[in-house]
Amino acid sequence: MSNLLENLxxxxxxxxxxxxxxxxxxxxxxLIGFIDAALxxxxxxxxxxxxxxxxxxxxxxNLKKEIRLHLPKSLFxxxxxxxxxxLLLVQDKMANLTKDVSGLVLGRRMVIPKELAANxxxxxxxxxxxxxxxxxxxxxxxxxxxxxxxxxEVKLVTSLIETLDNIETxxxxxxxxxRRDLFKIxxxxxxxxxxxxxRVIELTGEIANMAERxxxxxxxxxxx
Amino acid sequence: MEHEIIYVSLxxxxxxxxxxxxxxxxxxxxxxxxxxSKALTIKQAILVAAVFEFLGAVLAGGAVxxxxxxxxxxxxxxxxxxxLLIYGMLxxxxxxGTWLLIASSKGxxxxxxxxxxxxIVGFAAVGIGVDxxxxxxxxxxxxSWIVSPLTAGLIAFLIFESVRRLILQQENPLEKxxxxxxxxxxxxxxxxxxxxxLKGLSHVGLTxxxxxxxxxxxxxxxxxxxxxxxxxxxxxxxxxxxxKQHFYTVERxxxxxxxxxxxxxxxxxxxxxxxxxxxxxxxxxxxxKNGLVGEKAALSNWVLFLGGAGIVTGxxxxxxxxxxxxxxxxxxxxxxxxxxxxxxxxxxxVIASGTxxxxxxxxxxxxxxxxxxxxxxxxxxxxxxxxRIVVSWVVTIPAGAGLAIVFFYIFKAVLPAVM
Numbered sequence: 236m237s238n239l240l241e242n243l244x245x246x247x248x249x250x251x252x253x254x255x256x257x258x259x260x261x262x263x264x265x266l267i268g269f270i271d272a273a274l275x276x277x278x279x280x281x282x283x284x285x286x287x288x289x290x291x292x293x294x295x296x297n298l299k300k301e302i303r304l305h306l307p308k309s310l311f312x313x314x315x316x317x318x319x320x321x322l323l324l325v326q327d328k329m330a331n332l333t334k335d336v337s338g339l340v341l342g343r344r345m346v347i348p349k350e351l352a353a354n355x356x357x358x359x360x361x362x363x364x365x366x367x368x369x370x371x372x373x374x375x376x377x378x379x380x381x382x383x384x385x386x387x388e389v390k391l392v393t394s395l396i397e398t399l400d401n402i403e404t405x406x407x408x409x410x411x412x413x414r415r416d417l418f419k420i421x422x423x424x425x426x427x428x429x430x431x432x433x434r435v436i437e438l439t440g441e442i443a444n445m446a447e448r449x450x451x452x453x454x455x456x457x458x459x
Numbered sequence: 460m461e462h463e464i465i466y467v468s469l470x471x472x473x474x475x476x477x478x479x480x481x482x483x484x485x486x487x488x489x490x491x492x493x494x495x496s497k498a499l500t501i502k503q504a505i506l507v508a509a510v511f512e513f514l515g516a517v518l519a520g521g522a523v524x525x526x527x528x529x530x531x532x533x534x535x536x537x538x539x540x541x542x543l544l545i546y547g548m549l550x551x552x553x554x555x556g557t558w559l560l561i562a563s564s565k566g567x568x569x570x571x572x573x574x575x576x577x578x579i580v581g582f583a584a585v586g587i588g589v590d591x592x593x594x595x596x597x598x599x600x601x602x603s604w605i606v607s608p609l610t611a612g613l614i615a616f617l618i619f620e621s622v623r624r625l626i627l628q629q630e631n632p633l634e635k636x637x638x639x640x641x642x643x644x645x646x647x648x649x650x651x652x653x654x655x656x657l658k659g660l661s662h663v664g665l666t667x668x669x670x671x672x673x674x675x676x677x678x679x680x681x682x683x684x685x686x687x688x689x690x691x692x693x694x695x696x697x698x699x700x701x702x703k704q705h706f707y708t709v710e711r712x713x714x715x716x717x718x719x720x721x722x723x724x725x726x727x728x729x730x731x732x733x734x735x736x737x738x739x740x741x742x743x744x745x746x747x748k749n750g751l752v753g754e755k756a757a758l759s760n761w762v763l764f765l766g767g768a769g770i771v772t773g774x775x776x777x778x779x780x781x782x783x784x785x786x787x788x789x790x791x792x793x794x795x796x797x798x799x800x801x802x803x804x805x806x807x808x809v810i811a812s813g814t815x816x817x818x819x820x821x822x823x824x825x826x827x828x829x830x831x832x833x834x835x836x837x838x839x840x841x842x843x844x845x846x847r848i849v850v851s852w853v854v855t856i857p858a859g860a861g862l863a864i865v866f867f868y869i870f871k872a873v874l875p876a877v878m
Binding site: 239240241242243244245246247248249306307309310311312313377378380381382383384385386387388 | 568791795
């Protein structure tokens with residue numbers, strides 16, 4: 236026997252979205268440990284961390300499917316369903332990219348040239364910071380729904396997104412300087428390794444880009 | 460009246476069964492909103508429901524009961540054969556009870572009120588004659604079934620919008636909540652007591668002048684608001700929970716308000732829905748006792764009392780489980796939203812009760828929830844359910860009527876004649 240009132244309330248995507256961004260962030264956070272292991276060429280450790288990353292990415296993926304499944308077209312929500320699904324998608328990509336980067340590095344047992352090591356580590360750290368700031372912003376989603384996307388709460392979220400944008404700009408600069416450094420030494424490396432190094436830098440930088448797009452999506456929700 | 464005992468005991472048995480069903484099922488909708496928002500625990504909700512359902516039934520349930528009892532069927536048509544009213548009302552009770560049983564086993568969102576009104580109209584129109592139905596009154600009732608959810612929705616929209624502007628969107632929502640919530644408490648208590656005093660108490664034999672009614676209602680509401688304000692002042696911010704949810708403490712302030720609106724909701728429900736079970740019983744008793752369709756016969760208070768007791772029994776035996784399961788599912792209805800829905804629904808229902816119009820409390824509450832939703836207050840509402848409500852709304856009336864007609868002819872053949 237089902238009850239009218241309990242059926243009237245569709246399952247809300249808000250808390251699941253916050254959970255999802257949390258898992259996605261926890262996935263990207265593992266990248267720091269992974270890169271440390273890779274820099275030290277400790278491939279056993281790297282394999283270990285990579286397993287955690289894959290598991291978290293998988294968890295995020297499952298939750299993504301679950302959320303989509305519970306968002307039928309008949310749902311009436313304060314914000315368009317499409318915007319929430321798009322937010323979910325970019326959140327999920329942060330985890331996907333982490334998995335891609337770690338897969339590439341581990342698969343090729345890539346050795347990061349020691350000239351790049353220090354800057355590369357900072358670069359990864361800042362990308363993870365961007366994901367963390369994205370999580371912080373998405374965690375305000377329930378408060379945004381409570382206030383109807385108006386008033387004091389909007390100001391708070393706007394400032395969180397501003398910080399997120401600043402971190403993303405910083406990662407762009409770091410990425411540019413990493414590429415310059417790599418360019419200087421690329422003649423001394425194997426061409427194939429160089430190609431993949433560029434690829435890893437690019438993929439890692441995408442994490443912050445996705446985090447920034449999480450911010451853009453949240454902004455779109457604010458404008459409703 | 461040789462067979463008086465048979466009829467009265469049959470009627471009482473059916474009536475109590477119906478009241479039990481209302482207590483077991485419908486009350487859950489009225490109370491689950493409070494449990495879902497964690498304003499009340501299950502135990503507190505049952506206590507509140509038991510007390511205020513009963514008070515609502517006895518203090519303000521008279522007008523709707525008399526509508527069901529003698530407002531739908533034209534008694535003048537039955538002057539020569541009063542026993543037809545007995546068969547009919549018994550049939551209506553059994554039909555509505557059966558239909559509710561079928562519907563709830565299938566999970567259809569069916570209203571008790573719609574079932575019983577459909578059943579009474581059915582037996583009267585077919586068993587007695589089309590003229591035996593007071594169609595203008597029936598028209599008013601059916602119209603009110605459309606108007607009441609809309610009204611509740613509009614009120615809920617306005618209340619919630621005001622909460623948002625005055626409190627939630629402000630820089631310091633907690634401070635604002637502590638300031639404004641006592642006024643909402645006053646509003647809730649004032650509306651409930653005023654309508655009860657103006658419209659309900661005459662049935663219990665109390666008459667108070669209009670001016671005194673307003674003063675009395677204001678005095679009671681002020682007292683309730685002061686108690687509320689005292690409870691609110693004791694609420695301190697909880698930084699541990701605030702970190703996760705900035706509105707945690709604000710919602711706790713609203714939870715105080717929701718205790719008041721939960722009482723209102725239970726009271727309103729009792730005032731309107733007790734009639735569905737007790738109206739037909741009262742009709743049967745007055746015919747069986749007087750041997751004629753006693754339009755003037757006063758409603759005995761013990762019948763209302765019986766209905767109230769039936770509802771509370773249903774609540775205690777089975778309703779608590781329904782409240783728990785429903786309450787766990789509707790956590791989206793935080794106190795700041797739940798109170799808006801409850802206050803709007805309760806106000807609409809109590810006004811309808813005062814006017815003697817039987818409406819569906821559940822549908823009115825759904826209307827109120829949709830109103831909060833339209834104010835963008837609810838994260839996700841499944842519109843398919845709203846569609847199902849409309850369909851079941853339309854199906855219930857002929858279904859109740861058809862069953863009542865069948866039972867009517869069975870009773871006519873089986874039961875002994877009155878005279």
